[in-house]
Amino acid sequence: MTDDASVAAALATIDSAEGRLDVLVNNAGILPTGDPDGPKALLAFDTNAAGVVRVTEAALPLLRRSSNPTVVNISSSAGSFWAVTNPDRPEFALPIALYSASKVAVTMLTVQYAKVHPGIKFNALEPGTTATDMTAAFGIGRPVEESAEVVVRMATLGPDGPTGTLQDESGELPW
Numbered sequence: 447m448t449d450d451a452s453v454a455a456a457l458a459t460i461d462s463a464e465g466r467l468d469v470l471v472n473n474a475g476i477l478p479t480g481d482p483d484g485p486k487a488l489l490a491f492d493t494n495a496a497g498v499v500r501v502t503e504a505a506l507p508l509l510r511r512s513s514n515p516t517v518v519n520i521s522s523s524a525g526s527f528w529a530v531t532n533p534d535r536p537e538f539a540l541p542i543a544l545y546s547a548s549k550v551a552v553t554m555l556t557v558q559y560a561k562v563h564p565g566i567k568f569n570a571l572e573p574g575t576t577a578t579d580m581t582a583a584f585g586i587g588r589p590v591e592e593s594a595e596v597v598v599r600m601a602t603l604g605p606d607g608p609t610g611t612l613q614d615e616s617g618e619l620p621w
């Protein structure tokens with residue numbers, strides 16, 4: 447996600463093997479820990495937000511060759527202004543400024559890409575709190591297989607499916 451040459455090589459491999467790309471899931475991301483500082487901010491935005499731009503731009507030519515191209519950007523409800531300002535939501539109390547801010551960017555990029563490319567579906571997704579390396583220190587989250595269900599659902603939308611939305615497994619989330 448942070449290396450243009452690596453991204454180009456990955457897309458070239460897909461091009462030579464398949465000649466098109468039906469589904470792109472931008473999943474990779476990082477959660478910086480400890481007090482925010484400049485280097486952590488640069489790394490968070492480079493990986494979580496600029497990474498989405500790098501991969502999406504490299505993938506667009508292959509996506510355009512699909513009859514039903516779909517992009518799912520794994521964002522987070524921690525990047526929803528509605529959630530982080532709502533005392534009834536768990537995101538309200540999470541001290542993860544760099545992660546949240548970079549996920550706001552992911553969601554905004556999703557909306558902007560959807561507007562610029564109406565022939566490709568772009569949706570941002572909160573996958574649900576999941577037990578992964580990212581959350582291991584907190585000891586929280588459901589099994590990966592459960593969260594994967596909503597990712598697969600958003601990745602296999604029909605041609606008339608939504609675009610430019612932020613969703614979780616219950617449907618559209620407020621911004």
Ligand SMILES: NC(=O)c1ccc[n+]([C@@H]2O[C@H](COP(=O)([O-])OP(=O)(O)OC[C@H]3O[C@@H](n4cnc5c(N)ncnc54)[C@H](OP(=O)(O)O)[C@@H]3O)[C@@H](O)[C@H]2O)c1
Nearest residue numbers: 447448473474475520521522573574575576578579580581
């Ligand atoms: N877990 C949750 O509860 C939760 C909730 C909401 C949203 N999310 C989002 O879900 C996505 C997946 O997170 P996760 O929980 O599965 O975290 P994870 O276990 O830490 O996995 C993150 C993945 O991103 C990859 N990655 C990190 N930096 C990269 C880079 N520069 N280039 C390519 N790959 C890179 C990692 O690869 P390596 O292992 O090789 O480093 C790893 O496979 C993230 O976007 C996260 O923000 C997670």
